[in-house]
Amino acid sequence: MIDARRLEELAQRLAGVMPPALGPIRTEIEQNLRAVLQSQLPRLELVGREEFEAARSQLVQARERIAELEAQVAELEAQRRG
Known part of the structure; x- marks a missing residue:
């Protein structure tokens, strides 16, 4: 506020x-x-700066986790094919 x-x-x-x-x-x-x-x-x-920064940090972590999961899925798909 x-x-x-x-x-x-x-x-x-x-x-x-x-x-x-x-x-x-x-x-x-x-x-x-x-x-x-x-x-x-x-x-x-x-929202205040602290709340914004906390949400931003969570978003960065979520994006990193999504990238890790995408890599795992790609690896599993590659193993299944070959």
Whole structure:
């Protein structure tokens, strides 16, 4: 979950890339961005870095195991043929 501080930083970053010519409406746009982010981000299924890295590690292990099993199957098939 994104905390209020990070949400504020994200809104400021997005507002920061807007052209300076927007001038007075820039603050209003930043407030609107903040409101949109606050309402929409909770709907996303975001995960923290630790959870992401754990899932990534499991995926790497699963891929390695699949490669091992594929090699075993290929070896067994070769033995059966010959």
